[in-house]
């Protein structure tokens with residue numbers, strides 16, 4: 001007898017310490033009852049202290065990984081994380097367009113430790129070609145500033161950036177994460193005619209390694225389960241808040257969060 005199981009795919013880089021990237025994504029999928037698949041874009045050498053090295057997978061071999069996946073079993077939703085080069089972005093775009101599955105882009109640029117994870121030259125392609133293929137995009141404040149081309153210091157600036165994402169860049173929706181602003185941790189979902197704001201008390205902690213990866217992975221898992229975007233956003237926010245509150249305190253720097261902490265439906 002076959003079992004029907006939601007399937008989510010992550011296309012991202014690896015962090016060997018398991019706090020960020022595909023390993024965090026798979027933990028997030030698993031904890032939401034979703035079968036996880038992963039195609040790797042880059043292998044990094046990193047830990048809670050920083051990124052010590054990165055090795056980009058040749059675009060042809062990313063293509064080979066995605067072909068192996070899609071010609072055998074098509075996932076119900078997909079996310080991307082670190083995509084260092086334009087060549088890899090072109091490959092990913094081809095599959096999203098062909099298979100038309102819900103696609104969440106976490107436009108990863110700089111790690112929590114401050115290290116660069118994308119070629120500067122790939123940012124234009126990301127903005128003009130890849131972002132419009134997504135159901136939603138989840139930039140943090142520095143990523144939103146870079147992609148929308150303005151400085152974000154407050155809620156009014158967040159709204160201005162969202163207008164650029166939807167009006168000029170042509171995304172269907174955008175979730176701007178306020179983890180890097182001051183005060184409470186406030187996240188904003190902007191859809192064409194609707195805005196949803198979710199706020200949680202800021203946890204006073206250094207341990208936020210992999211928060212962006214995990215947040216977008218939980219949203220992708222919920223979409224794979226057939227949930228609407230706003231509900232997926234709510235679960236993502238509740239999950240990430242618990243995961244930060246109950247961080248295990250591993251490593252000597254920005255430690256990972258707790259993928260076992262959230263117990264909601």
Ligand SMILES: Nc1ncnc2c1ncn2[C@@H]1O[C@H](COP(=O)(O)OP(=O)(O)O)[C@@H](O)[C@H]1O
Nearest residue numbers: 140177178179180185186202203211212215240
């Ligand atoms: N110190 C914190 N306390 C509570 N929530 C946080 C904290 N830092 C980040 N978050 C939340 O974690 C998620 C990831 O946010 P952010 O840190 O902005 O992204 P990134 O990890 O991509 O830099 C968001 O939901 C944000 O509100």
Ligand SMILES: Cc1ncc(COP(=O)(O)O)c(N)n1
Nearest residue numbers: 013020021111210211212213
């Ligand atoms: C391979 C990889 N992908 C993404 C991030 C960003 O992590 P964060 O979720 O902390 O922004 C990272 N540090 N490493």
